[in-house]
Amino acid sequence: MIYTQALVKSFHPRGRKKTLVQALVNVSFDAQDGEITGLLGPNGAGKSTTLRILAGLVKPDRGLARVDGHDVVKAPLAARRRLGFLPHNAGLYPRLTSRENLVYYGQLCGLSAEEAHHRASDLIERLDMEGFADRRAEGFSQGQRTRVALGRALIHNPSTLILDEPTNGLDVMATRNLRTILRRLRDEGHCVLISSHIMQEVSRLCDRVAIISEGRIAMTDTVTGILERTGQNDLEDAFVAAIGEQPEVQP
Numbered sequence: 225m226i227y228t229q230a231l232v233k234s235f236h237p238r239g240r241k242k243t244l245v246q247a248l249v250n251v252s253f254d255a256q257d258g259e260i261t262g263l264l265g266p267n268g269a270g271k272s273t274t275l276r277i278l279a280g281l282v283k284p285d286r287g288l289a290r291v292d293g294h295d296v297v298k299a300p301l302a303a304r305r306r307l308g309f310l311p312h313n314a315g316l317y318p319r320l321t322s323r324e325n326l327v328y329y330g331q332l333c334g335l336s337a338e339e340a341h342h343r344a345s346d347l348i349e350r351l352d353m354e355g356f357a358d359r360r361a362e363g364f365s366q367g368q369r370t371r372v373a374l375g376r377a378l379i380h381n382p383s384t385l386i387l388d389e390p391t392n393g394l395d396v397m398a399t400r401n402l403r404t405i406l407r408r409l410r411d412e413g414h415c416v417l418i419s420s421h422i423m424q425e426v427s428r429l430c431d432r433v434a435i436i437s438e439g440r441i442a443m444t445d446t447v448t449g450i451l452e453r454t455g456q457n458d459l460e461d462a463f464v465a466a467i468g469e470q471p472e473v474q475p
């Protein structure tokens with residue numbers, strides 16, 4: 225389970241100490257086990273910053289973030305142990321095969337060599353990676369890279385999985401496969417949180433949606449709940465209503 229409360233984060237862009245970019249102004253939402261939650265927002269809304277805080281890669285200026293009750297700042301190792309993170313454009317070790325990438329990461333996460341091999345074989349089967357399991361990652365397609373990176377995020381069997389724009393660059397079939405995998409993880413009781421700016425993706429996949437805009441959570445509900453609360457029939461119109469912008473001008 226993920227819990228965030230009043231997260232605040234600002235950045236000084238590199239080399240510009242006097243400029244302050246307010247990435248998160250007030251981010252509070254939670255994501256439950258056995259559900260897929262979507263963090264939906266436009267470019268620059270604060271999605272990646274929120275996920276990076278949860279993954280322990282960025283420290284918030286203020287506020288709370290917990291994974292399964294473990295504070296990501298005060299108990300980072302305990303929080304990280306329960307979390308799998310698929311970052312935006314995840315890189316792989318190009319000289320290692322898919323299997324070796326998984327095993328190596330498993331051992332970094334504290335698994336024994338035997339456990340890591342066993343778990344890697346299991347994930348290769350579950351994520352349908354047999355065709356490229358023993359090929360070097362160099363030259364992999366985006367879909368193959370995403371699958372290996374997802375396997376790597378799951379190698380230590382975390383209860384919670386967060387994915388930053390996971391379908392970016394995937395074709396229709398790869399996107400459908402990924403959706404099936406995420407639904408399966410949800411049905412097994414995992415807490416799955418994805419960030420996206422694609423309405424269709426969120427409405428097809430997510431049980432709950434947290435709409436984020438300009439560093440604030442504008443609304444959290446089921447897709448149906450968001451449509452009802454905004455009085456709209458379509459998630460894109462509901463999204464615009466929720467973030468309080470003017471409707472599109474008709475030509």
Ligand SMILES: Nc1ncnc2c1ncn2[C@@H]1O[C@H](COP(=O)(O)OP(=O)(O)OP(=O)(O)O)[C@@H](O)[C@H]1O
Pocket residue numbers: 235236237238245246247265266267268269270271272273274421
């Ligand atoms: N390391 C950083 N240094 C400076 N500014 C940053 C940094 N990280 C994020 N920001 C700024 O914080 C704001 C939120 O960025 P973030 O990457 O969290 O948005 P996002 O919702 O993930 O956007 P996108 O969909 O475009 O990836 C943006 O204005 C961004 O430029």
